[in-house]
Amino acid sequence: MNDRSQQRRPATFRLDDPGVVVTEADETGRLSRGTIQITPEPDPMALPVPIEAARPVRRGFPWGTLFWSGLAGLTLLGTGLSVVHLIEDLFARSETLGFVGVAFAFVTALALAVVIGREAFGLARLTTIEKLHQRAAAVLANDDRKESRVIVQDLLKIAHQNPQLARARATLESHAGEIIDGADMIRLAERELMSPLDAEARRLVSSAAQKVSIVTAVSPRAAIDVLFVFVAALRLIRQLAYLYGGRPGALGMIRLLRHVIAHLAITGGMAASDSLVQQMLGHGIAAKLSQRLGEGVLNGLLTARLGLAAIDVTRPLPFAALPPPKLSDLATDLLRKKDDEE
Amino acid sequence: MAFSFQDMVEEARLSARALIDYGEHFFNPTVRLGVTGLSRAGKTVFITALIHGLTRGGRFPVFEAYASGRIARAHLAPQPDDAVPRFAYESHLRALVEERRWPNSTVDISELRLVIDYQRPNGADRTLTLDIVDYPGEWLLDLPLLQKSYEQWSAESLALSREAPRAHLATEWHTHLATLKPEAREDEQATLKAAKLFTDYLRACRDERFAMSLLPPGRFLMPGNLADTPALTFAPLDVPAGGQAPEGSLWAMMVRRFEAYKDVVVRPFFRDHFARLDRQIVLADALAAFNSGPEALHDLEAALAGILDCFNIGRSTLLSSLFRPRIDRILFAATKADHLHHFSHDRLEAVLRRAVSGAVVRAEDTGAAIDVVALAAVRATREAQVAHGRDKLPSILGTPVAGESAGGEFFDGNTEVATFPGDLPVDPEPLFNGADAFRGLAREAAEKSDFRFLRFRPPKLAREGNDEPVLPHIRLDRALQFLIGDRLS
Numbered sequence: 001m002n003d004r005s006q007q008r009r010p011a012t013f014r015l016d017d018p019g020v021v022v023t024e025a026d027e028t029g030r031l032s033r034g035t036i037q038i039t040p041e042p043d044p045m046a047l048p049v050p051i052e053a054a055r056p057v058r059r060g061f062p063w064g065t066l067f068w069s070g071l072a073g074l075t076l077l078g079t080g081l082s083v084v085h086l087i088e089d090l091f092a093r094s095e096t097l098g099f100v101g102v103a104f105a106f107v108t109a110l111a112l113a114v115v116i117g118r119e120a121f122g123l124a125r126l127t128t129i130e131k132l133h134q135r136a137a138a139v140l141a142n143d144d145r146k147e148s149r150v151i152v153q154d155l156l157k158i159a160h161q162n163p164q165l166a167r168a169r170a171t172l173e174s175h176a177g178e179i180i181d182g183a184d185m186i187r188l189a190e191r192e193l194m195s196p197l198d199a200e201a202r203r204l205v206s207s208a209a210q211k212v213s214i215v216t217a218v219s220p221r222a223a224i225d226v227l228f229v230f231v232a233a234l235r236l237i238r239q240l241a242y243l244y245g246g247r248p249g250a251l252g253m254i255r256l257l258r259h260v261i262a263h264l265a266i267t268g269g270m271a272a273s274d275s276l277v278q279q280m281l282g283h284g285i286a287a288k289l290s291q292r293l294g295e296g297v298l299n300g301l302l303t304a305r306l307g308l309a310a311i312d313v314t315r316p317l318p319f320a321a322l323p324p325p326k327l328s329d330l331a332t333d334l335l336r337k338k339d340d341e342e
Numbered sequence: 343m344a345f346s347f348q349d350m351v352e353e354a355r356l357s358a359r360a361l362i363d364y365g366e367h368f369f370n371p372t373v374r375l376g377v378t379g380l381s382r383a384g385k386t387v388f389i390t391a392l393i394h395g396l397t398r399g400g401r402f403p404v405f406e407a408y409a410s411g412r413i414a415r416a417h418l419a420p421q422p423d424d425a426v427p428r429f430a431y432e433s434h435l436r437a438l439v440e441e442r443r444w445p446n447s448t449v450d451i452s453e454l455r456l457v458i459d460y461q462r463p464n465g466a467d468r469t470l471t472l473d474i475v476d477y478p479g480e481w482l483l484d485l486p487l488l489q490k491s492y493e494q495w496s497a498e499s500l501a502l503s504r505e506a507p508r509a510h511l512a513t514e515w516h517t518h519l520a521t522l523k524p525e526a527r528e529d530e531q532a533t534l535k536a537a538k539l540f541t542d543y544l545r546a547c548r549d550e551r552f553a554m555s556l557l558p559p560g561r562f563l564m565p566g567n568l569a570d571t572p573a574l575t576f577a578p579l580d581v582p583a584g585g586q587a588p589e590g591s592l593w594a595m596m597v598r599r600f601e602a603y604k605d606v607v608v609r610p611f612f613r614d615h616f617a618r619l620d621r622q623i624v625l626a627d628a629l630a631a632f633n634s635g636p637e638a639l640h641d642l643e644a645a646l647a648g649i650l651d652c653f654n655i656g657r658s659t660l661l662s663s664l665f666r667p668r669i670d671r672i673l674f675a676a677t678k679a680d681h682l683h684h685f686s687h688d689r690l691e692a693v694l695r696r697a698v699s700g701a702v703v704r705a706e707d708t709g710a711a712i713d714v715v716a717l718a719a720v721r722a723t724r725e726a727q728v729a730h731g732r733d734k735l736p737s738i739l740g741t742p743v744a745g746e747s748a749g750g751e752f753f754d755g756n757t758e759v760a761t762f763p764g765d766l767p768v769d770p771e772p773l774f775n776g777a778d779a780f781r782g783l784a785r786e787a788a789e790k791s792d793f794r795f796l797r798f799r800p801p802k803l804a805r806e807g808n809d810e811p812v813l814p815h816i817r818l819d820r821a822l823q824f825l826i827g828d829r830l831s
Contacts, residue, residue, distance in 0.1 A: 008735065008762070008764065010763050010791070011761070012759050012762070012796065013760045014751075014759050015739070015758045020760075036728060036729065039726055039728075039729070040724055040739060041724075041725045143404075143817075
């Protein structure tokens with residue numbers, strides 16, 4: 001070995017030696033020359049392991065899918081048949097009308113094919129992101145290095161479409177060749193790629209929540225704010241999905257909505273305990289001031305909670321290195337804004 | 343013809359046994375876990391930590407069945423073999439937790455049965471029985487002897503003993519050997535002396551400075567209840583490999599005793615404990631070899647290769663599980679990973695992978711699943727960064743056992759130290775490149791060696807109420823997931 005001269009020699013230091021100083025990780029003190037500073041590191045294996053809320057597992061035969069496929073097929077056949085009849089009728093009446101009919105039918109079919117293709121692409125992309133999420137969670141637990149590299153490559157591919165992440169991508173790519181344990185690699189990717197997106201996601205959720213609460217507070221009819229809440233929620237989920245790299249179409253949205261609601265049902269109980277008391281207090285006080293205002297705050301909070309569930313579902317990596325956004329942060333945003341306005 | 347007949351009888355015995363086992367396991371699924379490792383590799387500690395983790399409840403996030411709560415409980419049960427002593431789990435645990443010392447080295451075989459009650463992901467309640475056997479690592483070195491004749495073994499042992507650094511340790515035995523004539527009349531006194539000197543030489547090789555692994559026959563070092571029997575009184579002679587021993591000669595006597603050793607000691611040991619394994623973990627202490635030098639690393643490589651040749655590895659089929667069980671999963675574990683900063687764990691894994699490369703390739707060819715992992719069954723250290731001048735050294739903190747020394751200083755077993763053991767290379771290949779690959783204690787003074795891995799005392803653990811504390815570990819859960827995870831799903 002020629003590089004032996006560069007290799008570092010083994011060394012041992014007694015902790016009770018007067019020349020040795022033991023400092024905590026967050027301490028930054030200036031040391032006199034010649035002292036040896038020892039900084040114990042937090043034990044990576046003793047940190048609590050986050051246990052993900054299990055995603056609903058599909059069981060047994062997919063009767064629902066079969067039903068919808070059959071129904072869609074029948075509808076398509078029926079429509080096709082009636083179109084054929086229509087064109088035949090048109091030809092019978094006049095040849096020109098018939099050709100116009102054929103042209104319209106052709107354009108419609110083409111557009112339908114493109115729409116279906118886009119939907120399929122969107123669904124496939126959602127599946128990729130969900131898989132990525134699960135794989136990343138598995139690597140965080142078992143620290144598999146090879147798998148972590150593959151995940152980071154896939155993640156870079158997804159992030160490629162987002163021009164804001166150009167620098168983050170470059171930084172992450174520069175780390176690809178270094179020796180980093182599997183779980184650390186995932187955490188690194190999360191810190192680099194996800195933190196700008198997380199900030200944006202939080203902004204989206206909190207602005208949607210604000211809008212909902214204001215509209216609820218001022219809307220003249222209940223039907224209007226129900227409609228508005230629904231539209232705002234859909235829009236929020238769609239925006240979040242786009243932000244994290246998904247491209248859901250209509251079917252993709254239905255699937256996302258189902259996942260978000262399932263997630264909300266699972267995590268709702270857990271989240272309830274952490275901040276429900278504060279929320280109710282906040283709501284109670286707001287309701288004392290004005291009933292409308294109270295409803296507005298409550299609707300805003302519900303939207304925020306939905307947004308958080310949507311973040312969990314659409315984000316390609318689980319929250320490991322970064323803290324997940326909490327409802328209480330968003331709720332504070334919401335109430336502060338309210339206070340400013342009043 | 344005599345040999346092949348004997349082999350046939352042996353095979354028939356193994357098959358009969360496998361058939362009986364199969365019948366039993368049909369109703370009561372059992373995994374026989376072979377904990378294989380040379381002496382001082384950490385078998386006893388591994389078994390203790392495994393049992394403690396499963397029965398008392400440990401932190402096993404990667405062990406899926408455990409982390410997701412599917413394992414209802416695990417408890418100890420009476421073992422199946424009545425003639426084998428029970429594994430002294432309680433006293434080993436007491437040594438680790440209360441006295442903060444590693445369990446004494448194992449002198450005899452022992453066994454324990456662990457019953458795991460679990461629920462399958464589809465909801466059915468099941469029970470899995472785990473049989474674990476502990477034995478002195480030295481005995482393992484006997485297994486390769488089964489395929490060797492006395493003449494072969496003599497030639498190999500002599501050739502080994504003439505290499506550095508063994509030659510120096512073997513001087514006395516070599517001098518006595520020169521006075522012996524293989525063709526002379528048999529002579530009990532000369533044999534006794536030769537056996538004693540040979541044993542002394544083997545024992546000297548085991549010293550921490552040299553850390554040699556390849557030291558058959560194992561019972562010479564750890565005789566158990568067979569001490570001083572004729573089966574353990576023989577030694578290599580300088581005889582031609584293909585020669586025939588004249589009747590009544592010293593040579594013939596040695597041959598007879600060597601064969602007796604195989605019959606009385608090695609074959610029953612193999613038959614009772616190794617021929618019926620389902621899963622195997624091979625523990626290897628590469629760090630002791632790094633301390634000592636390239637020769638010790640080569641020795642470890644050769645010893646592991648020889649041992650792994652004896653096992654029946656391959657994908658399990660119905661036929662094989664009926665007549666000759668196969669090991670379908672092998673985990674190679676570099677133990678004592680807590681003696682290194684976790685930045686270097688991958689490099690340690692690479693070194694082990696390189697050391698067992700032959701066995702890995704063979705296992706992969708037969709369809710068995712293999713994995714290599716750096717683990718510590720009981721984690722004795724914490725990690726720290728040491729800023730020393732301009733250098734930042736990824737180090738570990740711990741209490742070295744009494745009598746360890748580093749940098750000319752001896753430790754009393756109460757002082758806590760931070761130690762940087764040296765950088766493992768990224769590419770393991772140069773380490774295996776001849777005798778000058780790196781400097782170890784076997785040749786150089788302690789100040790000049792490239793690596794210094796201190797031995798640490800077990801960690802100080804606080805009791806939680808009346809329960810014993812949870813033992814900290816490194817990747818024990820990953821090992822469990824690989825070894826029995828699939829049987830629990």
